[in-house]
Amino acid sequence: MIVRRTMFGRPLRGVAFDVAVSALVALVSLTAAVNQPGGWAATLVGVAMAVALLFRRTHPGAVTVAVAALALVQVVARWGPLVYDVAVLITLYSVVKYGRRLRDGVLAGGVAAVGVLLAAAQTPGVVQWWVTALWYGLVTGAVWLVALNVRTRRLYVLSLEERATTLEREREAESRAAVAEERTRIARELHDVVAHSMAVMIVQADGARFMLDRDPEQARTAVKVVADTGRQALEEMRRLVGVLRDAGPTGAGDSAVPAEPEHRRLTLVDLADLLARFRDAGLSIRHTVTGDAPALPPGLELTVYRVVQEALTNALKHAGVGAHVDLALAYTADAVVVRAADDGRGRPVVSPAPSGGHGLLGMRERVTVYDGSLTAGPRTGGGWQLEARLPLPSGPATEVIAA
Structure with missing residues (x-):
């Protein structure tokens, strides 16, 4: 950590340098008081110029006006150029370097040009x-030119510092946005894992309790489904918790974005296992695929998987065990379409599974990420139907994670 000492809100080194310059000009004025034209009156003018130089960095324009007025007194008194007139050059340098606008330096240069002519006219000598x-x-x-060069370099350095500060702020803002987006993705994934898996487990547990005395074999099957679903949910929970655990503080210069989970993401290859679990849970599913499946971005595959999972979960919760579901996955030239329809004729569960209230909303948000559309509602002949249309990417597939 660098500690910078300040005085009067300014760096201590700059204050010390200005005091030294002012003291030098005042010393020169006092030393030449006896021999210089104007005597002590001229010395007072030189001391006043020295005092004005103390503020040359903070108020360069005002200092320039003050020194120019004192130099005019010297010209009117016809004392001629004196040694302490070096203060005029120091003031000219300061207003060009530290002035807010270069126009002030240009005006000071014009005044200095007039002063040069007047000083030359009052300088005794043998030359013209x-x-x-x-x-x-x-x-x-x-x-004046040296001051202009220093000013240009100073402003360039300041612009680089400001640009670096702006880039740092933008990087931090992007990191915070990435963290917020990742947290949103994890929250939605947690909903999918917890809500869907728990819904299946509750339905099967209630069914096992109901069939325990009537059909022990079917009750054992339901308990097995509960155990398998719980293991699957636990595995996904571990994956998501691992992401949160890896998202701790990072070192300086590292992005604060949580790391991606090491386990692979769910893809359409995993649909077979998903359908098997729901068949074991008691749904009768007819699965059809039309069209040739293109290579989809991982995020789009995950969205299709979650839409199917949500549709089957809703069918199990609301239509009940034994309901028939027609699940169709259609690939067209420009989109992938998921259709799921149940007949609503399953066996009512002992007690309805609680609903998180975010299933359809979550699906709609996932589909919207890919500019898709989602429609859901009751069927005319009973039951429920859902259709999600997801446009295919027109260019090369990019890694977009729907959450």
Whole structure:
């Protein structure tokens, strides 16, 4: 950690340098008080210029006006150029370098040019006045150009620092947005795991309790489904909790985005296992696939899987065990369409499974990520139907994770 000492809200080194410059100009004025034209009156003018130099960084425009007014007093008194007039060059340098607008430096340069002519006219010597004016002009112009170069470099460095600060803020904002998006994805995945799995387990547990005395074999089958579903849910929960555990604080310069889970994501290959679990849970499912399945982005595959999972879970919860479900997966030239319809004629469960109230909303949000559409509602002949249409990517598949 770098500790910068300050005085009056300014860096201590800058204050010390300005005090040294001001003291040097005042010392020169006091030293030449006896021999210089104007005597102590001229010395007071030089000391006033030295005091004004203390504020050359914070108020360069005001200091320039003050020094120019004091130099005008010197010209009117016809004292000629004196040693402490170096304060004029220091002021010119300061207003060009530290002025808010370059226009102030240009105006100060014009005033300095007039001062050069007046100083040359009052300088005693054997050469012609224009030669002296040329010399003064070269010195003054060199000071102005050096100040302009330093100003340009200073503003360039400030712009780089500001750009770096802006990029840092943008990077932090993007990191926070990525973290929020990942948390949203995990929350929705948790809903899918908990709500769907628990719904199946509750329905099967109630059925096992109801059939325990009447049909022990069917009750054992229901208990097995509960155990298998619980294991599957536990495995997915471990995967998601692992993501949260890996999303701890990172080192400096590292992104705060949670790491992706090491386990593979669910794909359409896993639909067979999903359908098998729901068949074991008591649904009668007819699964048809039409069209050639193209290579889908992982996020789109996960969305199709979750839509099918939600549709079957709703059928089991509301239509009941023994209901028949027609599940169709159609691949067209520009979209993949999921249709699920149940007859609503399953065996009523002992007690209805609780609903989280976010199933259809979650499906709609998933589908919306891919500019798709979702329709769901009761069928005319009884039961429930659902259709989700997901447009296929027009270009190369990109990694988009629907959550």
